[in-house]
Amino acid sequence: MNRFLKLAIVGLVASCGGGGSYKAPRNLENACAIAAERPTYMRAMKATERRWGVPVNVQMAVIHQESKFIGDARTPHRYALGIIPMGRQSSAYGYSQALDGTWDDYRQETGNRRAQRDDIADATDFMGWYMNDSTRILGISKQDAASQYLAYHEGRSGFANGSHRSKGWLMDVAGKVSARSELYRLQLASCRR
Numbered sequence: 001m002n003r004f005l006k007l008a009i010v011g012l013v014a015s016c017g018g019g020g021s022y023k024a025p026r027n028l029e030n031a032c033a034i035a036a037e038r039p040t041y042m043r044a045m046k047a048t049e050r051r052w053g054v055p056v057n058v059q060m061a062v063i064h065q066e067s068k069f070i071g072d073a074r075t076p077h078r079y080a081l082g083i084i085p086m087g088r089q090s091s092a093y094g095y096s097q098a099l100d101g102t103w104d105d106y107r108q109e110t111g112n113r114r115a116q117r118d119d120i121a122d123a124t125d126f127m128g129w130y131m132n133d134s135t136r137i138l139g140i141s142k143q144d145a146a147s148q149y150l151a152y153h154e155g156r157s158g159f160a161n162g163s164h165r166s167k168g169w170l171m172d173v174a175g176k177v178s179a180r181s182e183l184y185r186l187q188l189a190s191c192r193r
Contacts, residue, residue, distance in 0.1 A: 022070055022071035022072040022118065023070065024068050024069045024070050025037045025038050025041075025069055028064060028068060028069065030187060031057065031060060031183075031184040031187040031188045031191070032187050032188065032190070032191030034060070034069070035188070035191065036191075038069075038120075040120060040121075041069070041120050042056070043121075044120045044121040044123075044124045044125075045059045045060065045124050047121065047124070047125070048124040048125050048127065048128035049128070051125065051128055052125075052128030052129060052131065052132040052142075053128075053132065053135075053142050054127065054128045054131045054132065054142045054148075055142065055143060055181075055185070056184075056188060057145075057181045057182070057184040057185035057188055058131070058142065058143065058145045058148060058181050059124055059127055059128070060180075060181070060184045061145050061149075061177045061178070061180040061181035061184055062096075062127060062145070062148070062149055062152060062177060063095050063096065063123070063124075063127070064177075064180055065149065065173065065176070065177050065180070066092075066095070066096060066097040067094065067095050067096070067097055069095065070095070071094060071095055071118040071119075071120065071123075072093070072094065072118050093117045093118070094116075094117025094118045094119075094123050095117065095118070095120055095123035095124070096117060096123040096124070096126050096127050098117050098123070098126055102130070103115075103117060103126065106126045106129055106130070109129070110125070110129060112125070127152075130152060131148050131151075131152070133156070134148060134151040134152070134156060134159075137156055138151060138156060138159060138160060140159075144178075145177050145178045145180075145181035145182075146174040146175060146177055146178035147159075147174075149173070149174050149177040149178075150164045150170070150174050153170065153173075153174075154170075
């Protein structure tokens, strides 16, 4: 009986403790609260800013839009006739919602072959890599959260072709990303004091 009780306690603790690592921070509206609750996020984003030059507030705003800071986020399932599962809407996964092919390109080009989309440091480094190339190829400022988001969402060729311009809903989302980036920038400046 004693052995059974020990196994039950270990099982209970393991089942309760392991799932929280991918949950969103409690207050997504406040960059200082996110930084205080998840210092590993800030270390990862600052490392990305140093390496790729993409400001922390821009990274945070895009991650908020893409995954709400949920590490194992996936796109919803598609259904035929409303009931027959047809798979997910895309292969997007993780904090950055990187697609399989783009993630593979990142791992190959950076040599970071063990990178995982549900690891915040890898996800932010991916975003920095992608946005740095968007700056190099498309001339988008790294501080321009809206345009960086649009190139991120539509792909660089889609952005260059202006595919986003005919999508009012996407332009609204980009405006929200821009506003959140500015809010996070101001908050981060105040919490560093």
